[in-house]
Amino acid sequence: IRLHSKIEYAKMARRIGLGVPEFQLCRSMDDVRRLDPLKEWAVKPVFGRANTDVHHLIPGNGVPTISINEDRQYIAQEWISGNRYCSYSIFDRGVLKVHGAYPVLETIDGSSCVYFESCHHAKIREYVELLAEYLYPLHGQVGPDFVETADSLVTIDCNPRATSGVHLWSGTPYLAG
Numbered sequence: 319i320r321l322h323s324k325i326e327y328a329k330m331a332r333r334i335g336l337g338v339p340e341f342q343l344c345r346s347m348d349d350v351r352r353l354d355p356l357k358e359w360a361v362k363p364v365f366g367r368a369n370t371d372v373h374h375l376i377p378g379n380g381v382p383t384i385s386i387n388e389d390r391q392y393i394a395q396e397w398i399s400g401n402r403y404c405s406y407s408i409f410d411r412g413v414l415k416v417h418g419a420y421p422v423l424e425t426i427d428g429s430s431c432v433y434f435e436s437c438h439h440a441k442i443r444e445y446v447e448l449l450a451e452y453l454y455p456l457h458g459q460v461g462p463d464f465v466e467t468a469d470s471l472v473t474i475d476c477n478p479r480a481t482s483g484v485h486l487w488s489g490t491p492y493l494a495g
Contacts, residue, residue, distance in 0.1 A: 320453075321460060321478035324393045325364050334452045336445055337472040339465075340396040346386055350375075350394065358397035360474075363390065367477070395474060400467035403439060405460075406483025407446050412455040417443055418486040434485040441471045449476075 320326045328341045344350050344361065353359050359375040361384060366372070373382055374397065386392050402422035408415050419442045424433040442464055450456045461477035 321476045323364050324362065324366070324395075324475050325391070327473075327476045328393065328395070330452070331449075331473050334448060336448060337470055338395075339398050339472050339474065342394045344386055344392040344394050345388060347381075347384060350381055350384060350386065350392070353394050358399075360395045360397050361392050362395075364393050398465040398467060398472055398474070400465045403437075403442060403464040403466065404481065404483055405442050405446060405462050405464070406481050406486065407450075407461070408459050409450050409456040411457050412450060412453075414447060414450060416487070417446060418483055419443070420483065420486060434482065436486045441466075445471070445473060 320330050325341070325343050328338045331338045340357075342349070342353065343364070344353075350361060353361075353375065356377055358377065360372055361375060362372040363370070371384075373384055375381060375394075384392065403419055404422060405417070405419045407417045418436050419439040420434050420436055423435070442462075445462060445464070446460065449460065449462065459478065459480050461479070461481035461483055462473045463475050463477070464471055464473050466472075
């Protein structure tokens with residue numbers, strides 16, 4: 319839950335010193351209306367995936383009606399413009415066995431990546447290693463997503479499951495064993 323819940327992940331990431339955008343839990347439309355109207359926000363379900371029901375609030379454009387309630391809470395994250403990256407890692411009892419990062423270059427819907435080109439990004443690897451250290455003895459798959467600006471790298475959510483990043487190893491035997 320700490321990894322799949324966008325609010326719990328943001329709290330944990332902040333607690334362990336990882337960069338995260340400003341965020342707030344929204345339990346109702348009143349919470350959304352109270353967001354700083356001079357900032358851009360991403361408002362998305364606490365438990366969601368693949369950019370489903372994500373609302374981009376832009377100053378001056380009004381606030382859309384979102385079906386928010388105690389059973390379907392949302393997180394509002396300050397919108398960060400920059401280069402987007404996804405990562406995919408596998409841990410075996412706290413030991414990093416597989417790691418890859420890739421820029422979000424081409425998408426179907428503005429979110430789902432359809433082009434996978436591995437890149438070396440030392441800061442993303444450091445983030446993933448710090449996350450694993452905190453969650454020791456983490457055993458399984460994690461896929462944090464990131465946005466990088468000229469002066470910061472922030473994590474915006476985490477996928478605690480197999481993600482499309484597994485494509486980075488297609489045609490290789492490196493995930494076996």
